Amino acid sequence: MPATRSQPRRPHSGSRRDEVARLAVLHAADDLLVEHGFGALTVEAIARRAGVAKQTIYRWWPSKVEILLDTLIEDSDKHLPVPTGKPTAESIRGYLHGFAQFLADDPAGKVLLALLAQAQHDPDTARRFHERYLVPRRGQERDLLAHAIDAGEIAPALGLDSVIDALVGPIVYGALAGSTISRELVDTLVDDLLRPRPN
Amino acid sequence: MPATRSQPRRPHSGSRRDEVARLAVLHAADDLLVEHGFGALTVEAIARRAGVAKQTIYRWWPSKVEILLDTLIEDSDKHLPVPTGKPTAESIRGYLHGFAQFLADDPAGKVLLALLAQAQHDPDTARRFHERYLVPRRGQERDLLAHAIDAGEIAPALGLDSVIDALVGPIVYGALAGSTISRELVDTLVDDLLRPRPN
Amino acid sequence: MPATRSQPRRPHSGSRRDEVARLAVLHAADDLLVEHGFGALTVEAIARRAGVAKQTIYRWWPSKVEILLDTLIEDSDKHLPVPTGKPTAESIRGYLHGFAQFLADDPAGKVLLALLAQAQHDPDTARRFHERYLVPRRGQERDLLAHAIDAGEIAPALGLDSVIDALVGPIVYGALAGSTISRELVDTLVDDLLRPRPN
Amino acid sequence: MPATRSQPRRPHSGSRRDEVARLAVLHAADDLLVEHGFGALTVEAIARRAGVAKQTIYRWWPSKVEILLDTLIEDSDKHLPVPTGKPTAESIRGYLHGFAQFLADDPAGKVLLALLAQAQHDPDTARRFHERYLVPRRGQERDLLAHAIDAGEIAPALGLDSVIDALVGPIVYGALAGSTISRELVDTLVDDLLRPRPN
DNA sequence: TTGTAAGCGAGACGGTACGTCCGGTCTTCAT
DNA sequence: ATGAAGACCGGACGTACCGTCTCGCTTACAA
Numbered sequence: 001m002p003a004t005r006s007q008p009r010r011p012h013s014g015s016r017r018d019e020v021a022r023l024a025v026l027h028a029a030d031d032l033l034v035e036h037g038f039g040a041l042t043v044e045a046i047a048r049r050a051g052v053a054k055q056t057i058y059r060w061w062p063s064k065v066e067i068l069l070d071t072l073i074e075d076s077d078k079h080l081p082v083p084t085g086k087p088t089a090e091s092i093r094g095y096l097h098g099f100a101q102f103l104a105d106d107p108a109g110k111v112l113l114a115l116l117a118q119a120q121h122d123p124d125t126a127r128r129f130h131e132r133y134l135v136p137r138r139g140q141e142r143d144l145l146a147h148a149i150d151a152g153e154i155a156p157a158l159g160l161d162s163v164i165d166a167l168v169g170p171i172v173y174g175a176l177a178g179s180t181i182s183r184e185l186v187d188t189l190v191d192d193l194l195r196p197r198p199n
Numbered sequence: 200m201p202a203t204r205s206q207p208r209r210p211h212s213g214s215r216r217d218e219v220a221r222l223a224v225l226h227a228a229d230d231l232l233v234e235h236g237f238g239a240l241t242v243e244a245i246a247r248r249a250g251v252a253k254q255t256i257y258r259w260w261p262s263k264v265e266i267l268l269d270t271l272i273e274d275s276d277k278h279l280p281v282p283t284g285k286p287t288a289e290s291i292r293g294y295l296h297g298f299a300q301f302l303a304d305d306p307a308g309k310v311l312l313a314l315l316a317q318a319q320h321d322p323d324t325a326r327r328f329h330e331r332y333l334v335p336r337r338g339q340e341r342d343l344l345a346h347a348i349d350a351g352e353i354a355p356a357l358g359l360d361s362v363i364d365a366l367v368g369p370i371v372y373g374a375l376a377g378s379t380i381s382r383e384l385v386d387t388l389v390d391d392l393l394r395p396r397p398n
Numbered sequence: 399m400p401a402t403r404s405q406p407r408r409p410h411s412g413s414r415r416d417e418v419a420r421l422a423v424l425h426a427a428d429d430l431l432v433e434h435g436f437g438a439l440t441v442e443a444i445a446r447r448a449g450v451a452k453q454t455i456y457r458w459w460p461s462k463v464e465i466l467l468d469t470l471i472e473d474s475d476k477h478l479p480v481p482t483g484k485p486t487a488e489s490i491r492g493y494l495h496g497f498a499q500f501l502a503d504d505p506a507g508k509v510l511l512a513l514l515a516q517a518q519h520d521p522d523t524a525r526r527f528h529e530r531y532l533v534p535r536r537g538q539e540r541d542l543l544a545h546a547i548d549a550g551e552i553a554p555a556l557g558l559d560s561v562i563d564a565l566v567g568p569i570v571y572g573a574l575a576g577s578t579i580s581r582e583l584v585d586t587l588v589d590d591l592l593r594p595r596p597n
Numbered sequence: 598m599p600a601t602r603s604q605p606r607r608p609h610s611g612s613r614r615d616e617v618a619r620l621a622v623l624h625a626a627d628d629l630l631v632e633h634g635f636g637a638l639t640v641e642a643i644a645r646r647a648g649v650a651k652q653t654i655y656r657w658w659p660s661k662v663e664i665l666l667d668t669l670i671e672d673s674d675k676h677l678p679v680p681t682g683k684p685t686a687e688s689i690r691g692y693l694h695g696f697a698q699f700l701a702d703d704p705a706g707k708v709l710l711a712l713l714a715q716a717q718h719d720p721d722t723a724r725r726f727h728e729r730y731l732v733p734r735r736g737q738e739r740d741l742l743a744h745a746i747d748a749g750e751i752a753p754a755l756g757l758d759s760v761i762d763a764l765v766g767p768i769v770y771g772a773l774a775g776s777t778i779s780r781e782l783v784d785t786l787v788d789d790l791l792r793p794r795p796n
Numbered sequence: 797t798t799g800t801a802a803g804c805g806a807g808a809c810g811g812t813a814c815g816t817c818c819g820g821t822c823t824t825c826a827t
Numbered sequence: 828a829t830g831a832a833g834a835c836c837g838g839a840c841g842t843a844c845c846g847t848c849t850c851g852c853t854t855a856c857a858a
Binding site: 651 | 814824
């Protein structure tokens with residue numbers, strides 16, 4: 001019986017979705033993941049931390065994975081946009097360095113890794129992670145490379161998807177395995193795979 | 200009345216560790232993982248499937264992750280040995296193709312992916328997975344490359360770990376993301392990263 | 399195209415209490431109780447069944463118990479009035495037989511039993527049930543007997559409340575326990591307790 | 598993470614049912630009912646109060662009603678046995694007075710009333726309450742009266758069940774309605790219904 | 797004629813309890 | 828000593844209602 005609570009009880013928004021609650025959930029999930037890992041990321045803990053009823057979470061998200069997808073999509077568009085300006089080899093290189101740093105340092109990078117991991121454990125997660133994140137981002141990346149090819153900036157010997165796998169794979173794998181990917185490695189990959197010497 | 204002892208009831212061994220039970224647990228874990236995914240891989244389910252008491256599992260393995268590690272190490276040494284004979288660029292290429300196929304088709308490959316995933320969720324898993332699998336195998340792979348360099352078969356421009364990350368990363372990432380890594384991609388990586396043209 | 403207004407949508411009444419909604423709630427509560435028992439009698443279910451917003455219920459009734467009290471009082475005055483005409487032993491006997499039948503067959507009888515039951519679980523219900531139902535009715539019954547005594551129709555050996563308890567108790571208890579009270583029992587009680595033979 | 602608990606953790610009993618836990622549950626249920634009413638009698642509260650896991654309750658009792666039935670049967674056999682010795686009118690009278698007091702003062706009396714109430718709300722409760730309590734006890738009471746008739750101690754004008762309803766009904770109804778049944782009422786009922794004057 | 801005030805259906809909100817599942821620890825008993 | 832069996836505490840799951848609230852609409856009455 002928590003009758004001693006004196007503060008005036010944040011009024012809720014009525015019959016429209018409560019944006020405050022929505023953000024509280026997203027941030028609580030993010031924080032819990034970063035602070036205590038995916039294992040501690042239970043719906044109950046999120047609700048507790050966000051100061052929100054469990055039902056409010058279940059009303060809007062079918063699973064905690066969708067919560068993470070929401071935060072990942074927002075943050076990844078914000079912190080790691082795929083370059084859209086004039087496509088140069090340098091902008092691609094910069095994007096890849098940014099990606100490595102995103103995975104290593106940004107909370108949203110942990111979210112990405114957690115989702116990629118959870119996708120191995122649960123087919124539904126895999127499907128949704130592909131639909132909502134991997135496929136759209138892969139599309140943007142393909143565009144980036146295609147435009148750079150059109151502009152004559154790069155001339156990869158492999159198909160677009162293969163090149164992207166070859167560039168992104170080591171970065172992601174390094175983050176998963178806990179090793180740090182050297183800047184040199186990324187640079188070498190860019191040099192070797194995107195601008196094969198013409199001879 | 201001959202039927203009082205209705206079924207033969209495999210007798211257990213008394214005071215030595217029961218090898219039958221050990222194998223039953225390993226196989227049950229493997230089967231459950233392949234058939235129903237990591238999410239269905241509970242200790243209770245393993246015990247049920249193996250026809251073994253839960254306590255028998257906890258007596259010998261501190262967690263289900265160690266069970267998977269046991270199966271992974273046995274199977275991976277058996278199905279995907281790191282080449283130890285005369286080191287050639289071709290044997291390395293063969294090893295990488297074998298690795299891709301191992302991840303795609305072999306049940307033990309699913310175990311590897313599951314452990315790599317679980318390592319993202321749980322620091323203990325990460326530590327043990329590194330200690331027992333990643334580090335030893337990385338050591339063998341480093342030896343492989345070092346011997347090939349000594350033999351003049353390859354001449355990578357990057358450090359050993361970076362090269363391995365660059366070669367293995369795309370394969371693992373492809374398996375994680377569900378895409379199929381083309382043989383061509385592996386070949387190109389081998390060509391570009393291990394035998395840079397001397398120009 | 400006459401069908402744009404697909405269903406007529408009963409308009410509500412504006413700034414006065416909506417009598418249609420009031421009756422819908424009372425009937426919904428009654429029906430739910432009879433059809434699915436008190437356990438299914440939730441405010442949400444009543445609102446759903448009555449086609450009424452939950453808030454409309456909470457605006458007018460402090461609890462579902464008050465809804466039941468409203469229906470009980472209306473129905474019990476209508477279906478089981480305490481006789482007020484010339485008081486005879488026979489009218490008392492008839493009232494008791496009517497009471498037994500009311501409990502056994504009338505939906506409002508189920509409401510009475512449910513409230514008597516709920517009063518055991520919740521002191522507020524007990525208080526309100528006494529105030530609004532038991533006490534007034536007991537008063538009418540006491541008047542009935544008092545007038546019959548004045549008229550020389552009966553001569554009970556016990557106080558009024560005790561006699562009423564002795565007459566009504568078995569009927570109620572029979573209904574609660576699910577047994578059927580025989581007409582003979584009621585008749586015997588009336589004979590023995592109201593008209594003790596003078597010798 | 599309640600890691601500060603210093604007390605040595607009552608060890609549990611292994612693969613046999615834990616009698617300590619069983620009694621803790623029964624007493625917790627009883628206490629909660631008496632102290633805070635049936636409304637506060639949730640399975641979670643019982644578990645909390647008994648210091649027992651919820652699952653331990655669900656393992657042994659299908660519902661909280663069965664818990665109450667267990668306590669009622671034990672206590673009611675102990676505190677209010679149906680007389681079995683030489684059957685006299687006086688022993689019957691004593692039993693009825695004891696019954697009135699049991700309902701008014703004994704915690705187990707509250708349990709009986711709560712179950713009788715809950716039986717009105719839920720058919721399953723009704724069925725089990727009849728099977729496990731009402732029917733057996735009614736059988737004993739019928740035996741008591743039958744023996745007393747055989748012994749010439751009483752000579753009721755009604756059938757056994759009707760007599761019992763007439764005697765017990767007012768007592769139970771009084772307890773339900775919160776009124777106190779006078780000793781005089783019980784005595785009068787015994788006199789009038791069991792020993793009709795022979796004229 | 798037009799505020800304005802109240803009632804209305806709808807439904808989101810913070811909570812509590814439900815009954816189930818599994819984790820990891822413990823004890824008993826047969827082998 | 829080992830292993831099968833299974834009870835135990837703990838705690839998360841996803842659902843159902845609770846009682847409160849705000850929204851946008853409709854209607855009736857008063858200015």
